[in-house]
Amino acid sequence: MAKVKKIVKSITIDADKCNGCKACEVICSSWHATPRYSSNNPARSRIRIVRLPLRDIYLPVYAGEYTESECTGRDKYIIDGKEYNECDFCRASCPSRDLFKEPDSGLPLKCDMCEETPALAQPKCVEWCHAEALIYVEREEEVEEDEQPKLGDIEIGLGSMIDKYGLQQVLDTVARMAKP
Amino acid sequence: MRYGEIGFDLEVNLSRGSIDRVETDPNDTKLYLGGLGTNAKIMWDRVPAETDAFSEDNLLIFSSGLLCGTAAPGSNRTIVSTISPQTKLMAYSMMGGFFAPELKYAGYDKVIISGKSEELVYLWIHNDKVEIRDASHLKGMGATATSEAIRTELKDPDIQVAAIGLAGENRVFYASIEQGRSSASRGGIGAVMGDKGLKAIAVRGTKDINVADPAKYMELCDDVLKYIKFRGENPIKGVPPILQGLGSPQEMAIVDEEWHTTNFTWGNSRTRRKDFWTHEIEQKWKQTQENVRTRLISCHNCPMKCGATISVPGLPTYMMKCYSKLTYTMAAFSDLDFGFRIAQKATEYGVDGFSAPQAMAFGLELLEAGILTLEDFPGMPEDTEGRFFYLLDKIVRREGIGDYLADGTYWAARRIGKGAEKFDHNTIKKHEQLPLKLGMLNPVYYLMYSTGEKINITQIEGQFPQEPFATRELREEFVKDWFQVPDEKFKKYYADWEPRGEMSNPYYPTPQMASEIVDWMEKMHYIDDALGMCAGLSSFPLKPPYHIHNYPEFVTAATGIKMTKDDVWKSATRTRTLMRALNVRRGMRRTDDKPPEDHWRKRFPDLEKELLDNYYKLKGFNDQGIPTKESLEDLEMGFVAEEFEQKGIYSNG
Ligand code: SF4
Ligand code: SF4
Ligand code: SF4
Numbered sequence: 127m128a129k130v131k132k133i134v135k136s137i138t139i140d141a142d143k144c145n146g147c148k149a150c151e152v153i154c155s156s157w158h159a160t161p162r163y164s165s166n167n168p169a170r171s172r173i174r175i176v177r178l179p180l181r182d183i184y185l186p187v188y189a190g191e192y193t194e195s196e197c198t199g200r201d202k203y204i205i206d207g208k209e210y211n212e213c214d215f216c217r218a219s220c221p222s223r224d225l226f227k228e229p230d231s232g233l234p235l236k237c238d239m240c241e242e243t244p245a246l247a248q249p250k251c252v253e254w255c256h257a258e259a260l261i262y263v264e265r266e267e268e269v270e271e272d273e274q275p276k277l278g279d280i281e282i283g284l285g286s287m288i289d290k291y292g293l294q295q296v297l298d299t300v301a302r303m304a305k306p
Numbered sequence: 307m308r309y310g311e312i313g314f315d316l317e318v319n320l321s322r323g324s325i326d327r328v329e330t331d332p333n334d335t336k337l338y339l340g341g342l343g344t345n346a347k348i349m350w351d352r353v354p355a356e357t358d359a360f361s362e363d364n365l366l367i368f369s370s371g372l373l374c375g376t377a378a379p380g381s382n383r384t385i386v387s388t389i390s391p392q393t394k395l396m397a398y399s400m401m402g403g404f405f406a407p408e409l410k411y412a413g414y415d416k417v418i419i420s421g422k423s424e425e426l427v428y429l430w431i432h433n434d435k436v437e438i439r440d441a442s443h444l445k446g447m448g449a450t451a452t453s454e455a456i457r458t459e460l461k462d463p464d465i466q467v468a469a470i471g472l473a474g475e476n477r478v479f480y481a482s483i484e485q486g487r488s489s490a491s492r493g494g495i496g497a498v499m500g501d502k503g504l505k506a507i508a509v510r511g512t513k514d515i516n517v518a519d520p521a522k523y524m525e526l527c528d529d530v531l532k533y534i535k536f537r538g539e540n541p542i543k544g545v546p547p548i549l550q551g552l553g554s555p556q557e558m559a560i561v562d563e564e565w566h567t568t569n570f571t572w573g574n575s576r577t578r579r580k581d582f583w584t585h586e587i588e589q590k591w592k593q594t595q596e597n598v599r600t601r602l603i604s605c606h607n608c609p610m611k612c613g614a615t616i617s618v619p620g621l622p623t624y625m626m627k628c629y630s631k632l633t634y635t636m637a638a639f640s641d642l643d644f645g646f647r648i649a650q651k652a653t654e655y656g657v658d659g660f661s662a663p664q665a666m667a668f669g670l671e672l673l674e675a676g677i678l679t680l681e682d683f684p685g686m687p688e689d690t691e692g693r694f695f696y697l698l699d700k701i702v703r704r705e706g707i708g709d710y711l712a713d714g715t716y717w718a719a720r721r722i723g724k725g726a727e728k729f730d731h732n733t734i735k736k737h738e739q740l741p742l743k744l745g746m747l748n749p750v751y752y753l754m755y756s757t758g759e760k761i762n763i764t765q766i767e768g769q770f771p772q773e774p775f776a777t778r779e780l781r782e783e784f785v786k787d788w789f790q791v792p793d794e795k796f797k798k799y800y801a802d803w804e805p806r807g808e809m810s811n812p813y814y815p816t817p818q819m820a821s822e823i824v825d826w827m828e829k830m831h832y833i834d835d836a837l838g839m840c841a842g843l844s845s846f847p848l849k850p851p852y853h854i855h856n857y858p859e860f861v862t863a864a865t866g867i868k869m870t871k872d873d874v875w876k877s878a879t880r881t882r883t884l885m886r887a888l889n890v891r892r893g894m895r896r897t898d899d900k901p902p903e904d905h906w907r908k909r910f911p912d913l914e915k916e917l918l919d920n921y922y923k924l925k926g927f928n929d930q931g932i933p934t935k936e937s938l939e940d941l942e943m944g945f946v947a948e949e950f951e952q953k954g955i956y957s958n959g
């Protein structure tokens with residue numbers, strides 16, 4: 127496979143600086159609303175804060191891949207005397223929890239780095255985080271050429287429905303709904 | 307569909323155990339905006355004048371504001387309204403944090419509690435699912451501990467909880483409602499919650515809040531964020547550190563307490579210690595604060611960090627903001643370490659950080675004066691700090707002398723008698739005030755102390771500097787980029803104000819100007835309280851990001867209801883007038899409109915009369931402080947005038 131240069135976008139999370147304001151959740155969900163900014167609902171955000179003030183836990187987590195099944199034997203971490211669950215750090219839209227799922231349909235959510243043409247100078251959540259807990263980093267990397275076309279939102283969603291209900295049932299439902 | 311607001315309230319009657327989701331009238335939004343405005347309307351319509359605070363008929367309203375839960379930074383206030391057991395007037399206390407946005411995410415603008423439950427219960431609101439649940443296992447539990455217990459029981463750390471502690475359960479007249487890093491403390495609303503048998507409200511929501519003009523709305527929000535950044539980089543020069551920036555006074559970040567400790571009074575609001583603040587104390591207090599402060603924290607969707615998590619070694623962690631770190635310290639003539647330790651208990655018990663320390667210092671003063679004796683304090687330790695802990699326990703349990711002090715200094719003094727009344731010297735309308743005693747009367751502050759319906763100076767002051775800068779040059783510099791003024795004339799009022807001489811306190815600003823300045827300041831608070839905006843980004847600090855010029859645009863873009871500056875201004879006038887009407891209906895009159903007797907050493911009876919007359923006139927009140935029929939009709943509140951006429955309120959004065 128051919129190697130190509132590609133800009134990789136990532137965010138460095140300085141959890142020590144997070145103060146739990148949820149501004150990132152607000153702006154992410156507003157940005158992704160249709161029409162844009164027409165509503166706010168942190169439950170639809172692709173970044174969520176694990177916020178446990180009495181234990182001084184503030185952990186911004188980005189939505190990543192959808193997963194079909196939860197892990198078994200999840201570990202606990204103790205960092206600086208604070209106990210975390212493995213899931214606290216996990217980006218997955220996973221059956222073990224409500225996080226990173228559309229609240230009404232249950233379809234998985236994934237951070238798309240606010241992909242937009244023309245590109246934004248920085249993702250919205252980074253812009254709205256005045257505490258500088260979220261730092262946008264762009265770097266160039268050599269990667270193998272992407273042969274698989276990127277999955278769109280609908281495909282990711284359908285994939286998860288198929289995992290949940292089976293292909294046939296989804297097909298039947300689509301056929302039924304398509305009838306005038 | 308409704309925009310900005312949800313358009314539905316949750317009605318819960320605890321006597322009947324009924325729960326209803328009720329659609330609200332969009333016309334009320336036009337007239338009163340929301341939050342405190344619509345709360346006042348509900349209180350007027352549904353709570354008759356004779357209703358006692360501890361009656362089944364009293365309502366306890368938890369309201370969000372019109373902009374809460376939208377993307378507008380800092381729009382997170384919960385406005386709690388009810389009849390106060392202490393003042394017997396309408397109380398409306400606010401809290402920041404995360405409760406109001408969550409309530410709207412769950413699909414409600416307000417929760418309106420009526421009736422009383424015989425057993426202790428809590429309310430669990432999860433979107434459309436609402437339950438009244440048994441709380442007998444939470445009886446006597448601290449407010450913070452209760453919130454944690456409910457989150458654990460319902461297995462969701464993102465649930466927001468507003469809870470009372472023991473003080474609320476035992477109906478202490480200054481019991482607070484605590485909610486994470488925030489609390490609604492003033493006016494004893496926690497006592498009403500306790501009387502209703504309601505230990506807590508827990509809420510979790512995952513629904514949308516819509517705005518009518520998304521692109522415009524976001525442009526406005528972005529401008530506010532930019533200006534907040536600008537103000538962070540450009541603090542106001544020439545004022546004490548805690549007044550330089552935005553937000554609540556930055557008590558958690560700042561350790562320089564010279565201003566509070568030398569200007570405010572110690573003990574039962576008696577003693578000024580002008581030489582208190584030394585380098586040594588600064589070093590010691592800095593160490594104390596940095597040792598216990600784990601992290602600075604925000605409210606929902608706000609870039610400021612006015613609160614902090616506090617972990618005193620050996621005590622459970624709690625959250626704090628603002629001035630309560632000093633109120634106990636100063637009432638007990640103690641130090642900051644004591645302040646942080648007793649505030650932990652006080653937060654769990656759920657008491658107001660202004661009233662509680664004063665009631666305790668008042669009790670100890672009566673002991674010193676021989677009006678009370680040691681027999682009234684069985685088992686009390688010798689040291690002052692130990693005595694404060696002892697009294698706090700007695701008060702929240704209403705045991706012995708604690709039962710007297712639990713009603714606050716006004717009622718306690720009258721019940722104790724024997725000259726105790728003289729020691730209740732820092733209340734207005736039966737409510738404890740900031741511990742502050744000054745020399746020369748300031749006409750603007752005279753009006754705010756006397757007439758504020760909130761009965762709390764910090765909830766009416768702001769925007770206009772407390773004092774004139776030393777030179778005209780500095781004042782002119784200050785007004786240069788002061789675009790927040792509703793009218794250019796305020797710049798001149800300020801530039802002309804001198805620290806000494808003819809153009810200084812108490813005769814300048816003139817009564818007319820002073821009334822106009824107060825009108826502006828209090829209007830901004832009324833708008834904030836209707837929109838659910840934090841005063842720390844609007845009505846309280848100098849040069850805030852929200853003001854009368856961008857608010858109408860925010861309201862219009864959020865709701866789709868076209869509102870001009872005049873409309874928003876008028877709506878604030880309407881709510882201000884209705885608040886006055888509510889209290890007039892409950893018996894408040896001109897004689898009640900006064901500051902604490904000894905707040906200023908130098909008083910000017912003729913000038914004070916002129917000030918009040920001018921203010922009343924500007925507000926459309928008669929000389930008894932009662933809104934006139936004409937002004938009420940002009941504000942589309944003829945129904946108030948009708949009731950006043952029926953009850954003979956105009957004729958009997
Ligand atoms: S905006 Fe920043 S500080 Fe606020 S919750 Fe998100 S990551 Fe934390
Ligand atoms: S959330 Fe992540 S870590 Fe937890 S079970 Fe799911 S995939 Fe595993
Ligand atoms: S980068 Fe964009 S899509 Fe991803 S969490 Fe932040 S705002 Fe949401």
Ligand code: SF4
Nearest residue numbers: 553605608612840842
């Ligand atoms: S300014 Fe301070 S008190 Fe106000 S909302 Fe922001 S963090 Fe909370």
